Amino acid sequence: MPNATAFPPFWEGFSIVAIDAEAETLQVELKPAPLQVPRCGDCRQPCAAVHEYCIRHIRDLPMLGRPVRLRVHLRRLACGSCGRRAEWVSWLARHARLTRRLEEAVALWCARLPTQHVAELFGLHWGTVRRLEQHRLQAQLDALPRPQPRRLVMDEFALYKGHRYASVVLDAETRRVLWIGEGRSREAIRPFFKELGPAGCARIEAVAMDMNTAFDLEVRQHCPNARVVYDLFHVVAKYGREVIDRVRVDEANRLRHDKPARRVIKQARWLLLRNPENLRQPEQQIHLQELLSANQSLMTVYLMKAQLKALWTAASAWQWRTAWRQWLRHAQESQIPALMLFAKRLSSYWRGILSRVRWPMHTGQLEGINNRIKVIKRMAYGYRDSSFFFMKIKAAFPGNP
Numbered sequence: 001m002p003n004a005t006a007f008p009p010f011w012e013g014f015s016i017v018a019i020d021a022e023a024e025t026l027q028v029e030l031k032p033a034p035l036q037v038p039r040c041g042d043c044r045q046p047c048a049a050v051h052e053y054c055i056r057h058i059r060d061l062p063m064l065g066r067p068v069r070l071r072v073h074l075r076r077l078a079c080g081s082c083g084r085r086a087e088w089v090s091w092l093a094r095h096a097r098l099t100r101r102l103e104e105a106v107a108l109w110c111a112r113l114p115t116q117h118v119a120e121l122f123g124l125h126w127g128t129v130r131r132l133e134q135h136r137l138q139a140q141l142d143a144l145p146r147p148q149p150r151r152l153v154m155d156e157f158a159l160y161k162g163h164r165y166a167s168v169v170l171d172a173e174t175r176r177v178l179w180i181g182e183g184r185s186r187e188a189i190r191p192f193f194k195e196l197g198p199a200g201c202a203r204i205e206a207v208a209m210d211m212n213t214a215f216d217l218e219v220r221q222h223c224p225n226a227r228v229v230y231d232l233f234h235v236v237a238k239y240g241r242e243v244i245d246r247v248r249v250d251e252a253n254r255l256r257h258d259k260p261a262r263r264v265i266k267q268a269r270w271l272l273l274r275n276p277e278n279l280r281q282p283e284q285q286i287h288l289q290e291l292l293s294a295n296q297s298l299m300t301v302y303l304m305k306a307q308l309k310a311l312w313t314a315a316s317a318w319q320w321r322t323a324w325r326q327w328l329r330h331a332q333e334s335q336i337p338a339l340m341l342f343a344k345r346l347s348s349y350w351r352g353i354l355s356r357v358r359w360p361m362h363t364g365q366l367e368g369i370n371n372r373i374k375v376i377k378r379m380a381y382g383y384r385d386s387s388f389f390f391m392k393i394k395a396a397f398p399g400n401p
């Protein structure tokens with residue numbers, strides 16, 4: 001039978017000598033338990049030679065809703081091998097002002113809540129929480145193996161409000177974020193290739209990216225064996241914006257005297273841009289069917305979207321070429337200006353689309369990563385330094401080899 005009145009062993013090797021529960025903060029004074037020989041903080045060998053005592057104030061997990069502050073009598077030892085060293089304490093890292101369990105709890109919550117919330121939750125200073133998280137992230141990143149990527153994905157995203165951008169490079173096979181930096185120019189991404197080195201650059205076989213970026217010229221300059229592949233996610237997103245949205249708005253304007261029909265089309269944006277397999281409810285599918293059958297142009301651009309996506313899954317170059325020519329012809333014959341213009345612009349990028357047949361890369365990879373970055377960014381108010389934000393992104397995508 002455990003002794004019901006014994007205090008749980010929160011502080012191994014120490015005894016409580018006083019508790020002050022008067023103030024808002026619970027004060028607990030701890031002294032080394034008698035008859036326990038301390039161990040050297042460096043070599044962990046028992047050492048009975050106590051050089052001096054010193055007092056350290058340490059924060060612990062809140063107890064019963066109240067912050068806890070420990071007043072700990074620590075020993076400095078005269079270790080035979082190491083010299084003067086602080087004693088080893090199982091629940092406290094060297095020089096730490098917080099117990100290990102508090103550090104772990106803070107780290108756990110930092111992955112879910114903004115820094116400021118975590119600071120309030122544990123009654124800690126904002127800067128303390130930030131420093132802890134930075135250490136934890138750096139340790140995680142340092143523990144990763146040296147990457148040897150063969151296929152890359154490059155992308156850009158808006159950094160903050162205003163027009164600042166960041167570029168991100170990831171390993172297409174492991175999904176690890178290899179590099180991230182401010183800007184989206186050729187100069188901005190050059191450090192990545194410098195870090196990779198000539199041998200690493202020569203190993204790169206293919207790089208997936210959006211059309212219309214500065215990345216492709218930089219890739220060609222550094223990676224002699226790399227093919228540029230245009231990513232399906234970006235092309236389809238562009239198609240949604242420039243063709244489907246355009247036709248939908250034009251149709252809504254054309255029907256401005258037919259209020260109910262106009263409203264149906266105006267509200268259909270989500271239905272049209274969604275993947276059909278994501279429309280789970282039967283009434284959404286019926287709604288989509290009705291919408292398309294009532295409107296020829298919408299039907300055309302909707303079907304052309306599916307055929308556009310199919311270009312990324314062609315089984316052979318020959319099959320791809322047939323499908324590509326057919327798609328361009330259908331676009332030209334559609335008499336829909338937005339679609340014709342899109343096809344005209346897309347046609348000059350055919351090499352990067354065909355490359356996809358030879359260098360299949362997981363599409364939707366970037367979509368998932370973009371969404372995660374948005375979530376991290378939303379939690380990131382108060383990240384004044386982008387280096388911390390970049391660390392968080394890197395740590396969120398360590399890759400799965």
Ligand SMILES: [Zn+2]
Pocket residue numbers: 040041042043044045079080081082083085
């Ligand atoms: Zn020692």
